[in-house]
Amino acid sequence: MQKQEKIVQMFNEIAPSYDKANRILSFGIDTKWRQDAIKRVQKHINKDDLVIVDVACGTADMCALLKNIKHTKLIGIDPSEGMLKIAKQRFSDIDFKQAYATALGLDDESVDLITISFGFRNVVEKEQALKEFKRVLKKDGILLILEFFKREKGGFIAKIRDFYLKNILPSIGALISKNKQAYEYLPNSIDDFYSNNEFKEELKQLDLELLEFKTYSFGVSSLFIIKK
Template identity: 30%
Template sequence: MKDNSQETTHFGYKTVDKAQKKSLVAGVFDSVAAKYDVMNDVMSFGIHRLWKRQTLDASGVRKGQRILDLAGGTGDLTAKFSRIVGPQGQVVLADINDSMLKVGRDKLRDMGIVGNVEYVQANAEELPFPDDHFDAITIAFGLRNVTDKDKALRSMLRVLKPGGRLLVLEFSKPEHDVLNSLYDFYSFNVLPQMGGLIANDKESYQYLAESIRMHPNQDTLKQMMEDAGFEQVTYQNMTGGIVALHRGFKF
């Protein structure tokens, strides 16, 4: 009997051909791009800004460095990194989705951020950059949408400089049962309704809730990073484990 496990993957709770997932995810983010920042604030009650601040603090980024903000979307982290690295540094805002990249580029240009930011449409599984190129890579709320996460992690390792670090900020598994139950109720009963009211797209936010549940938990992702070749991998739970920040180094 033919084993189809290598040919299929999950899109939320649905099983789809691996070749389909990229276009399905693209459809979600084409739909939500224009309202993405507003929905982030509403969905997280603004707490996503604190999660991203913690990621910045853990990045160790300094003036003159080269940073990859992968799946960087509308550019929240890119904007901060741009100011930190200064005119001698460089930040690459990369996203597989052209609609998100355009929203990010327009937003950052409206903020007056030009000169040290480059915009690249890129697939995390096959990054179009040289080996040993970046001092740090961040991927915030993007890894769960990648079809082949193991391949993507190996690709990130390749383009990191020795001594560089990867930071993965992603929704994860709440630490306590009561919080987990409340989070489930919010995700599947409130979040899609918000998506329908604010972004006129209930289905995309249903997928986002499902994609969070299908993402590897904290310890599983830690092991995946180690298997990809990262060292000294640690994670920090935030908001009771609703979000986790994983950090790993290349030596």
């Protein structure tokens, strides 16, 4: 089984307890991050009736907030059948589609806004995914990425975050989901991910314009708002 398929299978296994685990493990603050991200991205959108795509939508937490933006079409895309099953149960009025971030199955220049929150780390071919996002975005289309990026500097906050992720989170996650391996994957995926500065360089290489950058909770997570 390929690495990407193993990651998808892991999310299939933890799907039933995923929302509960997220709320407990993040103390509910991830919802506030998402709300602020959407508020900020709306400042960069100059039209109504948008085509919006939430990639790695999971159980549709981000879609629930995106519904409040005036749109003609809202699509949730995820490769995990287990996650999408729950998303469809939550929202029958959203168009959900099973696909990978590297192959969205959408027409060229057909989307106004793409969001991906806490799912970009789980994409193995990240550069290919960015190219795919660029392909489907309309001219001046917007990409929102909310994610746990690798920390470049040490310090007290960094040590607290890393200790929690590597020593406490896996045990709590295991109690809730009965899958400790899945929650050991999280800190490892951050260690293998871009730092904020590395990602800024990647955007330059792909000729994508960074409109806004913000970190939350002393750098625990980061928001990138990007224009094609």
